Amino acid sequence: MLNWWLPENVATFGDEIDWLFHLIYWITGITFLLVAVTFLAFLFIYRDRPGRRARYTHGSTPLEIAWTVAPTLILVVLTFLSLPAWSRIKMSMPQTDFVVQVRAKQFNWEFTYPGADGKFGTPDDKTFLDEMHVPTDKPVRINLGARDVIHSFFVPQFRFKQDAVPGREIAAWFEVKKPGKYEAPCAELCGFGHSGMKAWVFAHSGADYDQWAAENLKGDAAPAAAESKPADAKPTTTEEKAKR
């Protein structure tokens, strides 16, 4: 019923997030309806009418216990459904050899691939501006940093969000299930150009990705993106400090 609210999910952990979202939606929705109906019914039934005196009561201990215990139980269940998912998404990193270095700056995203030698910080690194290419069905690790202020890497259709903080590098991951082109806006206010700061994430199926990589990452091939700036790949003083 609610799927027209959420954009289509295309990442693996997105299913877990959407499931929890819908669960909480139904729990809170039903609670709201029960409360609202009771509320309106009471307002109607107990409206002032001549000759009636209000009920003199200071409360009811059994009721207090009931409406303390019931929400507590629901919330405990929600907690224990949320914690394992959180742990899988943010506290663990699946085994993967696919790593992209992501750097945010006012007001662009830089995506650096290690090139043929598989290492970052070497001359064959390839950097793309506001454009990221990843394979589907494979965990993608991103090492996220920022060159100036705090930004946030948000890919709505991956249900992925992680702040990029200057002075530290944060490892995060996602795994895309469906090939396509996905918008990745900055979600943390980062200055006057914050609005419109976005990248496109291209998810290619296996063979397509290999072809893209062969054309754009290997050897001296010029990166596909016209506006890419390989020279920027060298970490700034800030990040060097952070690594020490």
Next chain:
Amino acid sequence: MSATTVHGHAAHAEHEHHDLGFIRTYVFSTDHKMIAKQFLFLGLFMLIIGGALALVVRWQLAWPETPVPGLSLILTETGGIIEPPHYNMAFTMHATIMIFFVVMPILVGSFGNFLIPLQIGARDMAFPTLNMLSFWTTFSAGLIILAGFFVPGGHAAAGWTSYAPLSSVTAYTGVNWGQNLWCISLFIMGVGSMMGSINYITTIINMRAPGMSLFRMPLALWSLFITAILLLLALPVLTSAAAMLLFDRTLGTNWFNPSQGGEPLLWQHLFWYFGHPEVYILILPAMGIASEVLPVFCRKPIFGYHAMAFSMIGIAFLSWVVYGHHMFVSGMNPTLGLTFTITTMIIAVPSAIKTFNWLGTLWGGRITFPPPMLFALGFVSMFVIGGLSGIFMASTPVDIYIQDTYFIVAHIHYVVFGGSIMGAFAAIYFWFPKMFGRLTNNALGHVHFWLTIVAFNVTFFPMHIIGVGGQMRRIYNPLQYEFLQHQQHWNVIMTVGAIVLGFSQIIFAVNFLWSLFKGAKAPTNPWNANTLEWSAPSPPPHLNWGPKIPTVYRGPYEYSAPESKDDFLPQWQPATTGAPAGRH
């Protein structure tokens, strides 16, 4: 001035009042009721500015980069078109003003000052001079925050949360003195609030009338007492953080600047360590007000008085250990996310208890619907929505997605507008007769309520929908994103709602000002209420009561009690012979 001294002066109350002269009576007054009115006028004036800024934001989101009618008078160089620096400034100052200079002055400053002495049966605050200083300190902070609109580079534009290093390094926005004044203003406001909170706590502990035990206090007093404790402990953290930010900006310190070894997340920890108790500072007084208004217009005791008091105490304790839920995706160690999930889920329980007890209060009542009751009911129903939407954020995996989207904006507005501001309106309509000695217009109050509640929901409910659709908060133009195009019609609907909501408040202003000068004279106890403020004349004279302060014989909510023929039994009325004493 000790309590005894104040009481000793009682006989000369009227006499003193006339001797003080204009300045000491209306400007530098130490009378808690005058200070309460000053806070109220400050808050209502700032509400106009904060509201206008909100309309600027809404206009831009609905019809991006089109001229705002009338704004060309101020933004002459752009012909009334809002540019990103204006936009960021508008939402930053909207939130800053609404939180620190509207809701806090009205709920805490005004009603705290007005109700504490009158409801506990004291002649004034424990420290009347400190009380006066508290207002004028806050007033100065208000002037400084307004001055920021006139400095080169514009006002602060890094969000009300002012995350470093965007806020701490001028080069990232070009905003210089605007951000400095923001820090200075909040620092001064923090000092003023500290003076107020010390005063509130001392007064409630030491100056209660004979018979006014803690558990005979009206729940509004409990809420203000707990709020004052939170203020005393939370605001200094913001005050210090604002000073640190200012030092980073002007004195070359590097608390938050990573390129010099500082830590940006330190700002977030300090800010939210203050910020989450702050949310309860904004909502607790409104909860207290609703708990005061509902029994009066249900003619029935509040349901579960002790549960209500203890749930507020529970909220106060828990509010210190939930703040990390603002930082789930900030880069804070994700393991901390586990603990903050647990505490955040738990803090929903006391709010649920309060909601069920308000429903219990309605059950079996004899309900009438004058404007204060309508707004109190509006508070309860909107708070239910705001409370339930909070559960989405407590669940960390869901929060990954909805953090920094309009879902959060919807939540905070259901709590702070639907909750705090509705509570403030309930309080204004309810205590206006006592405060100003005149009745407000009933019909205008009804029109104001219905326009407000409908327009409020049109404005804020769709924010849940576009938030779940992924629209980020604080973006200047949603049409820059392909995935947001299909929901732009909601932005238009919300802006129309916001315009109606804004202009509906003119009805309130008319009612307020007209009643102030031309309203019918209010009797001593127009609502037939039980609490002590209704035993004082309307408006209460200097030092509140004549020669003798009232004695308290029972709890505050003895409505429709069997021992009384009337449907109310005031706290100050001696027990008739043979009748059982009050339950509390």
